[in-house]
Structures are given as C-alpha cells and as structure tokens.
Amino acid sequence: MMQRVDVHLDERSYPIHIGSGSLSQAHLFKPHLSGNQVAVISNDTVAPLYLDDLLTALGGADVDVFTLPDGEQYKTLDSYAAIMDFLLAKRHNRSTTLVALGGGVVGDITGFVAATFQRGVGFIQVPTTLLAQVDSAVGGKTGVNHPSGKNMIGAFYQPRCVIADSAVFATLPEREYRAGLAEVLKYGVIADPEFFDWIEQAGEKLLDKDPDTLVWAVRRSCEIKAGVVEDDERETGLRAILNFGHTFGHAIETLTNYRTYLHGEAVAIGMVMAADLSVRVGSLQLKDAQRIKRVLQSLDLPVCPPTELSDDVMHRAMGMDKKVVDGKLRLVLAETIGRVIVTEEIDASALRATLNAGDVLCDG
C-alpha cells in the first residue's frame, strides 16, 4: 500500500511516495517530468539492480544514463563536472529532468547538478538506501564534499518528487541498512517521544525488515523531517536540530577519512556523544542518555568513539565544521527524549570531558 507525505514549501512543495515497488510506477514520475529529456544519474552498484525497472517506469521519455562509481569518495566537484560535461555532450537543455537513483551520494550530487545546470532544472529523488529515504533525499540539501570537509559546496534545492521504494532494502547490505536506523531513531530523539518508544519496541521487526514496520519508520521519519524543513528551509534556525549527533559524527568521519564508519554509524556515535554532553551540562537526565545509547546498541550500531582520536584532534575537526557561525561552535543538545535545543553556549570543560573517550555513557 502506497503512502504519501507532502513537503509544503509554497511553489516548491512536493510529494514523497513511500511503499514497495514505487520506483516501477510510471504514474508517480509522469507529473514531475518537465519535458521529454531525462537524465538518470546512478552508481555502479545500484544501476545493475534497479535501472531496468526505473527505465520501464520512465517509458516514453528520451533517457540518458550516467553511472558514477559507488562511494562517498566520488562525491566531489570532479564528479559534478563530469556530469555537467555529460549533460552538455548529450545536449540536455533547461527543460530536462534529472533522476537520482541511488543513496545519499548520488542524490546529493544529482541535486546539486540540478540546482546549477543552466541555473536550475527539475529533479526527482529515487533513494535506494534507508539513510537516503529518511534523510538526504528529503529537504533539499544538495552538494559535494571538499578535501577540507563534507558538503562544503552545495545549494538548497528541492526535488520535484521523492520516490521511496521499500523493496530496495532487500538488496541493501545489512550494515548500511542498520546505519540508516540511526537517523530514524534521531527523529524520535529530536521531535517525537512516542516514535522513540515505538522504535524501542519495534527493534527486532526493524532489523528483520518487516514490510509494514519499515513503511511506518520511513513515513514517520519523513513527516518529522518535512515539518522541520517547512519551518526553516534554509537552516537559519530550527532546522539545525536535524544535526543532533552530526557535529561529532562529521568530525569522526573526517578524521577516519570516511573509511571506518558509514555516515549513520558515525551519527550513532555522535548521538551518544551529544547525549553525554547534554548530561554533563545538566540539560538531560542520565537515564535518558543511557536509553538512547541502549536503543542504538539494540540496533547493532556503534556507540563509542574510536579511542585513537584525541580530544584535541576532535576539537579541531569540529571547529572546521560548517555549522560554526562566525567562529562560534553551535551544538544540538537533548533536553529530554523528544526535545532538543541548539546552543552556542558550550561549557568548554564539559565538551573536553565528552571528547575524552572514557566517558560516562561508554563506561556505563
């Protein structure tokens, strides 16, 4: 059964279609194609699995396909330039429509190309990972990485439509699937205690990919994200709550060269660190922090930062994070399960204590 969540952003509003088999349904794509030209951007892992189904759904359109190698290391300005070259060589024009078939890397690059190809063309997200379905494909953040940090180059640019097919999780590696669950749990922590309870209960079913459980997890995550994005499309304030766990997580990813952890895994660790810091500054009760950690563990996610990263190194890596405003570090802290705050008033010694691995939550 197909579910629909709408992201309301005036003339940039769009639907998210969630359900098994959605990526093969022509009628979901049709209303969002600007003209007859379509370019599908995918990667060499996903394309062999789902490109044929997608091409069937795109039926009569004049489709060109560009395939990137799979991996975060290809989320670069070079890949961006290669796609631009491809579109121009194939003579795509301002009324082309791009379709991103893949995970966050493909979606973010394709969105950034769409935002800037001839000053903006339409695009459709077909996210094929759990992480992309509940996070990166929704909300219009697009971009590429730079050697100095993630997503340093990009734009806010909304898709015309998101098609989240839950059948794709059957072929998603277990580890990637579980990493996506970290972001699902994040929505409970930042905005919805009942959803957090539900995930805590549904843990086994989620790990087993029970179809109805999955559709609800994706749907509720998208609803929460849509609500936040509707209030603050360009992250001038509230939207920063979506970064709960991410400032720590990004620093860990950067310092391990994006090789040791999947994004969701780094975020899982980052959420525990953010919870730990929240306890240290007196914002969150210890039992709630421990509960966050326990649910992440029950989802087979890592919850401790790598011991080889010194607090100095972490501190510096966090300072270069783009969430720094005019030299001030902004962090998202939990107040309770279901409510977080964004603050620039960080107690330096509490932060140091959290960064020194032997902390309460990881010892406990």
Next chain:
Amino acid sequence: MMQRVDVHLDERSYPIHIGSGSLSQAHLFKPHLSGNQVAVISNDTVAPLYLDDLLTALGGADVDVFTLPDGEQYKTLDSYAAIMDFLLAKRHNRSTTLVALGGGVVGDITGFVAATFQRGVGFIQVPTTLLAQVDSAVGGKTGVNHPSGKNMIGAFYQPRCVIADSAVFATLPEREYRAGLAEVLKYGVIADPEFFDWIEQAGEKLLDKDPDTLVWAVRRSCEIKAGVVEDDERETGLRAILNFGHTFGHAIETLTNYRTYLHGEAVAIGMVMAADLSVRVGSLQLKDAQRIKRVLQSLDLPVCPPTELSDDVMHRAMGMDKKVVDGKLRLVLAETIGRVIVTEEIDASALRATLNAGDVLCDG
C-alpha cells in the same frame, strides 16, 4: 549625488547605490556584511586600481583577497574551484560575505561561489564596468561558462547590495565602455521609448562620460532591469525580453571564441539582427529597425555580423543556446521601439535570410 534603486524581491530585496565615489563609502557596505569575515574577489586589472579604496571602506572587517587573471576565458569551473579552495584554506564559514570587485566575469563567478559556498553566503556586487553596472550585477544571474556554451553552469542568487561607482569609468577602456552602451540602449528598445529617445539625443554626452548623463543612464537601466526581474526572477517568462539581441550575440561570441567581440559589441550586432528578423516577419517597421541600427552606430558600436560566419554555422550555434526550450528556439522580437515579444514561432526562411549577412539593415 548618490542615487538609489531598489530591487523588490521579498526577503531577497536589495538596494543599488549609484554615484561617483560609492565604492569608498563604508556606510554603504556595513549593513550588508553578515559577520566579520569578508572575501574580496577581483581581477588583476581592477584590483590595482580600486582595491585600496574598497579595503578602506571595509574598515574593521577581517578581509582576504583573491585575484583572478582578467578575461572571459577565466570564467570557468576551474576558477570557481580555485576560489572555493581559497575560502576553505582561509577558513571562511557560513557567515562570511563575498565582495565582487570587477566586471561581469568577476561578478558572475563570485555570485556563483556565494550561491554554493556552504550552501549559500551573502555577497555584494561592486561592478567596475558599465556592462556590469547596468546588466550582470543586477538580477541575480550567476555562473560560469563551459566549453559548450556560456553560463551553462550557475544559479539564480541575489546579492545583498550593488554598489555602482560611476567614477570607475574614468579608467575603463573606451571600447569596453562603449560596449556597455549597447545594453543601455537595449533597455530603451525593450521597455521605454522615452529612454531610447533620450539616449539618441544624449549620444555625445554619453560618449564623453558626462557625469550626470552617466548616472541617469545607469539609474534608468537598473530601474528597467529591476522591474523585469521583480516580475520574473527565474526567467520563466517575461524576463526573457532582457535577451533581446542575445541569442544572435551569444552565437557570434561562441563562434569567434570570445576573442573578436566584447559581449556588448556582440549584443549590438545581435540587436540589429533581431531587429532585421522582426522586420522580415512583419513585426517591426523598417524605419524603427534602421533607427536602432543608427543609434548603435552613433555610439561607435559594430552593427554587422562577421561575413565569415555562414548561416548554417550560426543556426547551429543558436540551437545550442540555453534559451532553447525542449528543442524549440525562442527569440525576442521587437514590435516597436519600447516593446518586444518572446516567440517560439520563428519563420525559418526569414531567420535564414537574417543569418545570410547581406540583409536589409546592413545593406541600407
């Protein structure tokens, strides 16, 4: 005396300050700086002339300066990437402000960097050519060229403020100055017969750079452009009238590798060709077309396409222009002086006749 024109685009509204000495006035910059970090992007011709004055105006800010080589051939994705590298090496963050000090190339690249550095930061345009003051610095078109065509990569992104200093024309090469007058005349043709009359009368004073005449020419041009942009920020319709003469002009620039003509010169020729085509399809009276040509000539601008470009070659070059919508060529035709229309219904034989150099207007 300082003049002010406002571009009304809701929360993206901004002022244009026009007058002699404006780029040295700190109070014009101050309200538009997001934080203390500022990056000035300029080129190696303009920086030696005006950078010191600008730095004085930026007073207490923490300023880094990046200088490009001068020239359209540097309006590339490579220059864009080099500026991104520079900003990140200097640890600029989301509350930095970019200042573009230069002509259209510097303004367009800087605007595109501002649109996409950490998903968007503020920027100020300080255009130092007539062309940039009346056209490229106003309206939010940003971008870089691609070997396959001009401005193929870019974004719509409005500056926080435009500071148009008329004193800079004293150091602007005569030829570049005159090229800018082509765009000034264009505003008369597309929207304001009285302004056209005024330019026709003021020809000598314009060529002599009479200060008051200049300020009015820039001011009225900016007002007309602002009005069009306010109605159609993202060029879904009306804004296309600003391209009068540009589809022909871009083709000429592309085919001569941007070496033979300045943009305004190519536009001057393009306006005559567009007027010629307008006469051939019965939309414009011959005497009006001839008047457009005569005024351009009086401003010492070229009015005939280069004879070595065959109609086949021109036709193909126009077909690759990004103003083609789903395979259809859109052109702007004049109906009278002061009114133009955008059409996709082009009489193929009339277009061929215009493209065959020996046309009515160039013979007459």
